Amino acid sequence: xxxxxxxxxxxxxxxxxxxxxxxxxxxxxxxxxxxxxxxxxxxxxxxxxxxxxxxxxxxxxxxxxxxxxxxxxxxxxxxxxxxxxxxxxxxxxxxxxxxxxxxxxxxxxxxxxxxxxxxxxxxxxxxxxxxxxxxxxxxxxxxxxxxxxxxxxxxxxxxxxxxxxxxxxxxxxxxxxxxxxxxxxxxxxxxxxxxxxxxxxxxxxxxxxxxxxxxxxxxxxxxxxxxxxxxxxxxxxxxxxxxxxxxxxxxxxxxxxxxxxxxxxxxxxxxxxxxxxxxxxxxxxxxxxxxxxxxxxxxxxxxxxxxxxxxxxxxxxxxxxxxxxxxxxxxxxxxxxxxxxxxxxxxxxxxxxxxxxxxxxxxxxxxxxxxxxxxxxxxxxxxxxxxxxxxxxxxxxxxxxxxxxxxxxxxxxxxxxxxxxxxxxxxxxxxxxxxxxxxxxxxxxxxxxxxxxxxxxxxxxxxxxxxxxxxxxxxxxxxxxxxxxxxxxxxxxxxxxxxxxxxxxxxxxxxxxxxxxxxxxxxxxxxxxxxxxxxxxxxxxxxxxxxxxxxxxxxxxxxxxxxxxx
Amino acid sequence: xxxxxxxxxxxxxxxxxxxxxxxxxxxxxxxxxxxxxxxxxxxxxxxxxxxxxxxxxxxxxxxxxxxxxxxxxxxxxxxxxxxxxxxxxxxxxxxxxxxxxxxxxxxxxxxxxxxxxxxxxxxxxxxxxxxxxxxxxxxxxxxxxxxxxxxxxxxxxxxxxxxxxxxxxxxxx
Numbered sequence: 001x002x003x004x005x006x007x008x009x010x011x012x013x014x015x016x017x018x019x020x021x022x023x024x025x026x027x028x029x030x031x032x033x034x035x036x037x038x039x040x041x042x043x044x045x046x047x048x049x050x051x052x053x054x055x056x057x058x059x060x061x062x063x064x065x066x067x068x069x070x071x072x073x074x075x076x077x078x079x080x081x082x083x084x085x086x087x088x089x090x091x092x093x094x095x096x097x098x099x100x101x102x103x104x105x106x107x108x109x110x111x112x113x114x115x116x117x118x119x120x121x122x123x124x125x126x127x128x129x130x131x132x133x134x135x136x137x138x139x140x141x142x143x144x145x146x147x148x149x150x151x152x153x154x155x156x157x158x159x160x161x162x163x164x165x166x167x168x169x170x171x172x173x174x175x176x177x178x179x180x181x182x183x184x185x186x187x188x189x190x191x192x193x194x195x196x197x198x199x200x201x202x203x204x205x206x207x208x209x210x211x212x213x214x215x216x217x218x219x220x221x222x223x224x225x226x227x228x229x230x231x232x233x234x235x236x237x238x239x240x241x242x243x244x245x246x247x248x249x250x251x252x253x254x255x256x257x258x259x260x261x262x263x264x265x266x267x268x269x270x271x272x273x274x275x276x277x278x279x280x281x282x283x284x285x286x287x288x289x290x291x292x293x294x295x296x297x298x299x300x301x302x303x304x305x306x307x308x309x310x311x312x313x314x315x316x317x318x319x320x321x322x323x324x325x326x327x328x329x330x331x332x333x334x335x336x337x338x339x340x341x342x343x344x345x346x347x348x349x350x351x352x353x354x355x356x357x358x359x360x361x362x363x364x365x366x367x368x369x370x371x372x373x374x375x376x377x378x379x380x381x382x383x384x385x386x387x388x389x390x391x392x393x394x395x396x397x398x399x400x401x402x403x404x405x406x407x408x409x410x411x412x413x414x415x416x417x418x419x420x421x422x423x424x425x426x427x428x429x430x431x432x433x434x435x436x437x438x439x440x441x442x443x444x445x446x447x448x449x450x451x452x453x454x455x456x457x458x459x460x461x462x463x464x465x466x467x468x469x470x471x472x473x474x475x476x477x478x479x480x481x482x483x484x485x486x487x488x489x490x491x492x493x494x495x496x497x498x499x500x501x502x503x504x505x506x507x508x509x510x511x512x513x514x515x516x517x518x519x520x521x522x523x524x525x526x527x528x529x530x531x532x533x534x535x536x537x538x539x540x541x542x543x544x545x546x547x548x549x550x551x552x553x554x555x556x557x558x559x560x561x562x563x564x565x566x
Numbered sequence: 567x568x569x570x571x572x573x574x575x576x577x578x579x580x581x582x583x584x585x586x587x588x589x590x591x592x593x594x595x596x597x598x599x600x601x602x603x604x605x606x607x608x609x610x611x612x613x614x615x616x617x618x619x620x621x622x623x624x625x626x627x628x629x630x631x632x633x634x635x636x637x638x639x640x641x642x643x644x645x646x647x648x649x650x651x652x653x654x655x656x657x658x659x660x661x662x663x664x665x666x667x668x669x670x671x672x673x674x675x676x677x678x679x680x681x682x683x684x685x686x687x688x689x690x691x692x693x694x695x696x697x698x699x700x701x702x703x704x705x706x707x708x709x710x711x712x713x714x715x716x717x718x719x720x721x722x723x724x725x726x727x728x729x730x731x732x733x734x735x736x737x738x739x
Binding site: 319 | 592595596599603636637640641643644645646647
């Protein structure tokens with residue numbers, strides 16, 4: 001007998017798993033989803049059809065979707081969403097997820113999976129995606145029980161943003177998307193299993209304040225974890241006149257135009273930042289993880305220093321360098337408490353020494369007959385008045401951008417730091433532009449990396465993104481070429497690129513394309529690119545192919561082996 | 567099958583870890599992957615449900631120095647389903663392993679083997695004309711010693727559970 005009273009109908013009202021996914025995304029305020037559909041994710045797309053508040057950006061490759069979600073997350077401070085179908089769709093996300101993991105970007109990935117009955121049978125477009133992505137996600141889950149779908153997705157949204165952010169993948173079999181589940185599952189409150197420690201230990205903080213007050217050669221070493229802590233960081237640095245050096249990921253967390261800032265440190269950092277940190281008696285690491293590109297040979301890094309290490313992830317503390325004063329907590333919360341406790345140390349002699357280094361070993365490049373890449377970055381900096389949101393790809397241009405584009409505000413420099421994934425720049429810039437539609441978003445890419453993902457120019461054209469894509473084109477895989485020159489006896493192997501005409505490619509896609517070969521055409525071309533507001537512009541900058549990126553501390557060496565390059 | 571006593575090898579440093587996790591699929595893979603990534607060999611591994619059906623205990627013996635173990639333990643702690651992790655190597659603990667040992671036991675030496683077994687409080691649990699299977703329980707060192715003792719008769723097969731550990735007294739992991 002069928003019961004059809006109004007009340008029982010209400011009690012048993014059901015929605016499909018896919019509709020539940022969309023409802024959870026809507027309630028979390030998701031506006032953009034970057035993805036590519038396929039067989040296993042068809043039900044999700046069917047549900048998206050009915051969701052007016054969520055817009056889907058069809059990327060032409062899932063790697064682009066993942067990088068775009070990352071760019072969105074890192075530019076906005078919210079979480080980015082990408083989606084792919086089972087098998088090849090999901091495996092194409094892998095590079096993007098690995099990048100988001102290394103650089104702690106809040107990314108939610110939803111992948112379709114083959115129907116439950118077919119899992120493990122080598123079904124069409126099947127891949128064991130949760131196994132594949134286990135080491136490159138903060139967390140992942142295969143949803144076998146339709147009733148667990150809502151809870152799993154809410155937990156994923158929580159986890160990707162909480163504590164140290166990172167990518168979380170939810171793998172949903174097609175029939176779980178299609179199963180009808182009680183709508184009331186959406187009313188169940190979500191409670192996380194565990195919450196990260198965000199408040200630093202007061203005794204440790206007091207100890208750190210004392211150490212800073214007593215120091216004579218302190219330095220703040222600022223990483224990506226400080227992007228949300230710029231105000232207390234600036235107060236601490238300015239009140240106590242503590243020099244600041246930023247990592248690639250930390251750029252923007254402290255105003256680089258402030259004289260207190262020594263720019264980026266590490267392999268291609270400024271000589272004075274590297275000299276300073278290696279002469280310091282106290283290193284205050286804020287949301288930084290002593291990456292090998294920063295430290296070089298670990299045992300020779302900062303031989304005279306004690307370390308205060310502030311990080312929300314306890315596993316980072318002591319991983320590479322022992323921390324004398326470890327503080328587990330959120331960088332902002334810790335600095336808010338720490339800053340007022342610090343007595344300004346006596347840093348007069350220290351600054352005298354640093355200024356001497358800064359004057360003696362400035363960042364520099366020499367003009368030549370051809371356009372120089374550093375010249376191009378400086379021009380980009382000038383025409384954008386240092387106000388752009390800069391996204392880079394990976395390679396020499398990335399390091400030049402980090403050296404010569406001074407960032408003033410958090411979340412205005414986005415680069416693939418940890419993974420160093422070529423192909424990241426342009427898609428991440430798209431994501432950043434979606435996050436901040438009114439911002440001037442500039443993608444600085446190389447000719448090698450751009451070709452890894454440039455098929456998605458059509459996506460940027462379709463959405464009329466006013467992106468500026470500046471291709472620092474040296475006709476080669478420049479950083480590899482530089483290493484072959486310096487460390488492999490100039491035996492150049494597989495580094496020369498026969499390139500297409502990027503300006504014409506842009507035009508074919510419906511973007512604006514410009515080619516610049518001479519210094520005198522540089523600024524006018526860049527200026528014109530800023531005037532285009534309804535589509536992307538690709539400016540192909542033909543630069544000196546022989547130019548190397550300096551200073552350079554060769555891999556695994558120390559500041560003593562730094563090559564200044566002049 | 568060998569009749570010679572195994573030559574003693576310098577033992578790599580071992581750490582005993584006790585991990586409490588949510589009893590759900592996939593957790594073991596996540597944890598094991600963190601050790602595999604650093605090339606750390608897992609010497610033994612025992613997983614089973616605890617007094618709480620929602621929680622499993624993983625006891626693992628890994629071959630690596632203490633400092634490295636500490637670094638990986640911190641990463642294990644990041645795994646969402648992990649509730650507690652502790653390196654119990656240096657803690658006062660009770661530790662037991664069980665081994666099934668199938669030894670060649672023709673009529674002439676059988677009583678000798680069974681006598682040795684008695685000393686180790688190993689129980690015969692299967693007997694054929696050619697072999698005896700013994701169940702031996704104790705610390706891993708005791709089991710090693712027993713295996714050494716019966717090695718000259720020819721050990722056909724061994725199955726060991728790996729250590730399980732609880733802290734002494736009222737302390738809990």
